[in-house]
Amino acid sequence: MGKLFKYMGMYWKSVLAILAILFVQAYCDLSLPAYTSDIVNVGIQQGGVDETIPEAISVEEMNKVLLFVSEETEKEIVQDAYEKNGDLYEKEAYVLKESVLENEEEMEELSKIMGLPMMVTAGFESGSEETKEIEEQIMGQIPQGMLPEDATIFDVFAMMPPEQMTQMVEEIRTQMSDMPDMIVEQAGIGYVKTAYQDLGMDVDEIQLKYMFVTGGKMIALAFLGMIASVLVGFLASRVGAKAGRDLRGRVFRKVVGFSNNELDHFSTASLITRSTNDIQQIQMLMVMLLRMVLYAPILAIGGVYQVFQTNVSMSWIIGLAVVLIALVVLLLFVVAMPKFKIMQKLVDRLNLVTREILTGLPVIRAFSTEKHEEKRFDKANMDLTKTNLFVNRAMTFMMPVMMVIMNGISVLIVWVGANGINDGQMQVGDMMAFIQYTMQIIMGFLMLCMISVMLPRAAVAAERVDEVLSSKTIINDPKQPLLIPQKADGVLKFDHVSFRYPGASEDVLHDISFEAKPGETTAIIGSTGSGKSTLVNLIPRFYDVTEGKITLDGLDIREVAQHDLREKLGYVPxxxxxxxxxxxxxxxxxxxxxxxxxxxxxxxxxxxxxxxxxxxxxxxxxxxxxxxxxxxxxxxxxxxxxxxxxxPKLFIFDDSFSALDFKTDVALRRALREKTADSTVLIVAQRISTILHAEQILVLDDGQIVGKGTHEELLRNCEVYQQIAASQLSEEELKAGMQKGGE
Incomplete structure (x- = not known):
């Protein structure tokens, strides 16, 4: 994981921009359920009226409400909040002062004072069962003829002594004290709507205006959220593509700088997989991280906050959902995580087998081993397929479980919410908003679950890529390299050179010393495995010597830049x-x-x-x-x-004439001799005919020089050379060489 975030940190500016846009997107997504709730609660059920106290009320209705405000101080607060205005409406009315409208504390205080009185007033006006009983009791106590025929209960209340009225209001308060605040609030809003109708206001227009304004806000938020989502996708894709490009470039530059030791450590098939498949996994996950993983906690935390704003009593359902999802994710990690580490190795293995088969196809056909190679490929393919199937099945298991959890939670919310609505504790719109917020929270965790399937594999891929990038190259340029003169002579000298491969227990080359001069050909011959190719591989610094030193024009090749050194060489592998x-x-x-x-x-x-x-x-x-x-x-x-x-000033031919016929070989060497008259030539050969005319022949045996001289000298003095010559030359050629050497 750390490696993934390290790679992503290289583009921190883009990540910060994406994070800022994600907050905008989350704000839009989290605001929509609240507006949906408002559409249902206020727009539909309340007719677009969202005020708990009327902004305008007729004088007649205000007097009725004030009848049920028992405290004189509270009456004064209400009267001070309104001012009379007879021009705006059909009736003389009280209008709420602008200063009060802008003060939330005053509005809340007025709502508390006027809430119950408005509810009681509405009850008496509508003739509800509770108020009918009270009205019958009061009317029954008044003798007939004392009241006009058109007298209302409010006229009776107005005639009551203040003490009796206060006592009655307190009794009403006591009877309604167990009533939920939500019912009192809804009754108050219902009364506000009635008060507006009484003033001749068009309540249908109020409702339509509210619906259009709220709907317009929802459309604007949805459009803004869409733009934010598109921008996040665009920026995340750019970051992922740049990361993939840069990682591939870094891996390639690192591999190009590898010595043979590092190339031996990482197989070619593995390096190809790391440069392509592994980096692709990192790139894909980086896009998903920026688009989903960063967004998921923002959405989940915002959803939890909104849930507590909507309804605290059902918040335990969120906790239950989170616990269930966490258990599913934990199970998935325990079961699937080990398989991801195996999967990349199996991809390496499949690439290796495929590469070997395709490269060696002519040999496979020649030996009729197609069936055996098919079995090798099938085994590698099936091992990878089985692992992939296991991981995919784990993923397919996760999705239905998540859907069951989501649907189960929805049913639970509806069941609990329905009881809350029935008891007057919440509204339908609140329940709808709660469901949407819960789904958003669960979706946030669901995103994390989806990423959790990709994350282990990408984490393994990041580790594998980092292995290449952090691997230390044994062969490096010196901090202050020496410069090889432009007009270098090309004198090559091995000074008591010994070499062993990294990690090996014994030397491959032992105490090699010789000098190759310009205008001369130095040939190296020996049996298979004697160390010929290893010796010439030390000159371009494919490996560095273990002991001794190699100099070019007197400069130790380890003290010059590799590029400068290789510029002077003409290497034929x-x-x-x-x-x-x-x-x-x-x-x-x-x-x-x-x-x-x-x-x-x-x-x-x-x-x-x-x-x-x-x-x-x-x-x-x-x-x-x-x-x-x-x-x-x-x-x-x-x-x-x-x-x-x-x-070049120095030619290195590593057994480069083996595929040539004798005629071409002779013609090539004759032309080459003329071209290389001023250059140093090193030839590694298996055929004596190729090196007959070399000024210096080195005979290698088991990593040591056992003979040094011309062809004729070696025929007389070197037993190993004699054995090689005897296996390749005719008796006449051997005798001629011996005689020439004796002269």
Missing amino acids: QKGVLFSGTIASNIMFGNPDGSDEEMKEAAQIAQATEFIETKRKRYDSSIAQGGSNVSGGQKQRLSIARAIAKH
């Missing part, structure tokens, strides 16, 4: 390597600014013009990947031409 492109691009690979004349000269010396001229496009003829569309001999000649075109 044992196995010819060509790159996809054209013949021209391959020949001029080490000298891209060279002229066509240099290219043709190099091809002519390497005896490559013979087959190049037969091609329709000649030097512009295409070369397939790995040089698969040319023969082994043609591949070697193009590799030799590539080294010649570079004009």
